[in-house]
Amino acid sequence: xxxxxxxxxxxxxxxxxxxxASEAVLNFNNEDLSLIEVSHRSKGFxxxxxxxxxxxxxxxxxxxxxxxxxxxxxxxxxxxxxTPYNLLSKEGKAAYLDTGTWSAKAIKEAKLIGDIDVVAxxxxxxxxxxxxxFKIDPTVDYFHCTxxxxxxxxxxxxxxxxxxxxxxxxxxxxxxxELDFSQFDLIYAGAQKxxxxxxxxxxxxxxxxxxxxxxxxxxMLDYQVHISKDSMFNTPSVFAVYVSMLxxxxxxxxxxxxxxEKINNAKAELLYNEIDTNPLFEGVAEKEDRSxxxxxxxxxxxxxxxxxxxxxxxxxxxxxxxxRSVGGYRASIYNxxxxxxxxxxxxxxxxxxx
Ligand SMILES: Cc1ncc(COP(=O)(O)O)c(C=O)c1O
Numbered sequence: 032x033x034x035x036x037x038x039x040x041x042x043x044x045x046x047x048x049x050x051x052a053s054e055a056v057l058n059f060n061n062e063d064l065s066l067i068e069v070s071h072r073s074k075g076f077x078x079x080x081x082x083x084x085x086x087x088x089x090x091x092x093x094x095x096x097x098x099x100x101x102x103x104x105x106x107x108x109x110x111x112x113x114t115p116y117n118l119l120s121k122e123g124k125a126a127y128l129d130t131g132t133w134s135a136k137a138i139k140e141a142k143l144i145g146d147i148d149v150v151a152x153x154x155x156x157x158x159x160x161x162x163x164x165f166k167i168d169p170t171v172d173y174f175h176c177t178x179x180x181x182x183x184x185x186x187x188x189x190x191x192x193x194x195x196x197x198x199x200x201x202x203x204x205x206x207x208x209e210l211d212f213s214q215f216d217l218i219y220a221g222a223q224k225x226x227x228x229x230x231x232x233x234x235x236x237x238x239x240x241x242x243x244x245x246x247x248x249x250x251m252l253d254y255q256v257h258i259s260k261d262s263m264f265n266t267p268s269v270f271a272v273y274v275s276m277l278x279x280x281x282x283x284x285x286x287x288x289x290x291x292e293k294i295n296n297a298k299a300e301l302l303y304n305e306i307d308t309n310p311l312f313e314g315v316a317e318k319e320d321r322s323x324x325x326x327x328x329x330x331x332x333x334x335x336x337x338x339x340x341x342x343x344x345x346x347x348x349x350x351x352x353x354x355r356s357v358g359g360y361r362a363s364i365y366n367x368x369x370x371x372x373x374x375x376x377x378x379x380x381x382x383x384x385x
Contacts, residue, residue: 033347034347034348034349035346035347035348035349035372035375035376036349036350036368036372037348037349037350037351037361037362037363037364037368037372037376038349038350038363039181039182039203039224039325039350039354039361039363040181040202040203040221040223040224040229040363040365041223041228041229042223042224042350042363042365042367043365043367043368044227044228044274044278044367045278045281045367047281048274048277048278048281048367051277052066052270052273052274052277055273056270059075060075062075066269066270066273067269067270069269071263071266071267071269072263076269076273079269079272079273079276080102080261080262080263080267080272080276082276082280083100083102083272083275083276083279084100084102084262086276086279086280086283087100087233087235087279088100088235089283090206090279090282090283090287090288091206091212091218091235091288092212092213093212093213093235096213096237097237097238097239098235098236098237098238099235099236099237099238099254099258100233100234100235101233101234101235101236101254101257101258101262102231102232102233102234102262102267102268102271102272102275103231103232103234103257103262104230104231104232104267104268105232106221106229106232107133107200107202107219107220107221107232108136108140108221109232109252110200110219110232110234111136111137111139111140111141111200112140112141112143112144112252113234113252113254114137114141114173114175114198114217114219115140115141115143115144115145115147116144116244116246116248116252116253117241117244117248117252117253117254117255118172118173118196118198118217118240118244119141119144119145119172119173119244120145120172120243120244120245120246121145121244121245121246123145123146123171123172123244124145124146124147124148124168124170124171124172125141125145125146125147125148125171125172125173125174125175125195126147126148126149126150126167126168126171126173126174126175126193126195127141127147127148127149127150127174127175127176128149128150128151128152128162128165128174128175128176128177129149129151129152129153129154129162130152130153130158130161130162130176130177130180130183130185130187131153131158131177131180131181131182131183131185132158132180132182132183132356133177133180133181133182133200133202134175134176134177134180134200135154137175137177137200141175148168148171150165150166150167150174151165153185157183157356157357158180158182158183158185159183159185159315159316159317159320160185160316160317160320161185161186161187161188161317161320165191167191167193167195169193169194169195170194170195171193171195172195172196172244173193173195173196173197173198173216173217174191174193174195174196174197174198175198175199175200176190176198176199176200177199177200177202178190178199178200178201178203178204178205179201179202179203179204179207179322179324179325180203180322180325181202181203181224181322181324181325181363182325182354182356182357182361183315183316183327183357184314184315184316184321184322184325184326184327184357184361185316185317185320185321185322186204186320186321186322186323186324187320188319188320190210190214190215196216196217196240197214197215197216197217198215198216198217198218198219199215199217199218199219200219200220201218201219201220202219202220202221202224203220203224203225203322203324203325203363203365204224204225204322204323204324205218205220205224205225205226205233206225206226206279206282206288206291206366207225207288207291207292207295207323207324207365207366208288208292208295208323209288209289209292212235215235216236216237216240217234217235217236217237217240218233218234218235218236219232219233219234219235220232220233221233222271222274222275224324224363224365225278225365225366225367226275226278226279227271227272227274227275227277227278228270228271228274229271230268230270230271231267231268231271231272231275233275234254234257236254236258238258241254241255241258242255250264251264251265278367282366291366294366294370295323295324295364295366296323297370298323298364298368298370298373299321299322299323299324299326299364301370301373301374301377302326302362302364302373302376302377303321303326305377305380305381306326306328306380309380309381309384310331310384311330311331311332311335311339311380311383311384312328312329312330312331312380313328313329313331314326314327314328315327315328315329315357315359323364324363324364324365325361325362325363325364326361326362326363326364327353327357327359327360327361328359328360328361328362329353329358329359329360330359330360335383338383339383340352342379342382342383343376343379346375346376346378346379347375348372348375348376348379350363351376362376
C-alpha cells in the first residue's frame, strides 16, 4: 500500500499480516474453505484461538501467573460496564482516574453499577496532562486508569500502587512498551490499534479475583462464563481473532515488546523533536506526559492550515487531522507504523517551514 496511514484506530496493520489474512479469507489452512466460513469450533480455528491466547501471555510475560486471556466483543466500551459488574462488590466502591474522553466514558458506565470515586481529573486543561500525587482510598475494590489517552495524546509513564485491584484500559498502547504487566489484575483493550481489526476485545484477567462481588451477572457480561467456554460462549469474531493472532506472531518474530518499544521510541522522538524545533508547530500535551502512540500538535499560525493540509496529503499521508475535541493534528504511530513513514511526515513539516 502506498499511503502512510497515521489513523488513530482502526489503523495501520503490518503489510505481511494483511497479506496472510487476505489469503486465509480465500483459503484457510489449505482446506479450500474461507476462514470466515468455517466453524469456530473446527480444529483449525480452535488452534488459532489457543495460539492467540498463548501469544498474549508470552508477549506480556505473564506465564504461570494465574491470568486468563479472553477475546470478547463489544469493544473496550463494553468493558467499561463489564469491569464494575465483575469487580465492584454490592456495597463497595471503585476509584477512577479521569484522563480523557475514554476514562470519562468508563466512569459514566461504572456509575450505573455502583459507588465511584473520581480520584483526580485533568479535564481542567482539556486533558493535556496526567494528574499526579492523588490519593486512592485503600478500601476501594479497584482502581481504574487509561494507560494511553488516544484523543489527547497523553500517556501514563508510571502507575500508582493501591491496596485494591488494578484495572487498566490499554486500548491504544498495549504491546507497545515494556511494563510489569503483573501489576495489573485486569487489562482490557479493543483490538483495533496494536493488535488487529475492530471486532475483538482483549481481556487479560487474574482468575482468582473473579466471582467475589455477590452480584448476579448476565452471562454475556460474566468473565467467568467466558473463561469457562474458552472465549466461545457465543460465536467469536473469527476474523478479528485470526488477524490478532497473526499480528501477535509478527510482534513475536520481531523480538517482542522490548524490540518494538525501541522502534516506537525512535519514531516518537523523531516526531516530537520536529514539533519542538520547528517554529510552525507546537505540541498539545505536557512534555512529561506525551504519548508515544498518538502525537498531538497544532500549527502556531492557524491561517497556514489549508496550505499544510495540501502538503501532507500530497505526500501520501492519511489520517492526521486531530480529533474534533482537540483540533489541530494527531499522528498515530502504532506498532505497525514504520519509521520511514514518520520520516515522511517530518520531511513535510520541515519543507513546509522552509
Ligand atoms: C483508550 C480507549 N479506550 C476505549 C476505546 C473505545 O474502544 P471501542 O471502540 O473498541 O469500544 C478507545 C477507542 O478508540 C480508546 O482509544
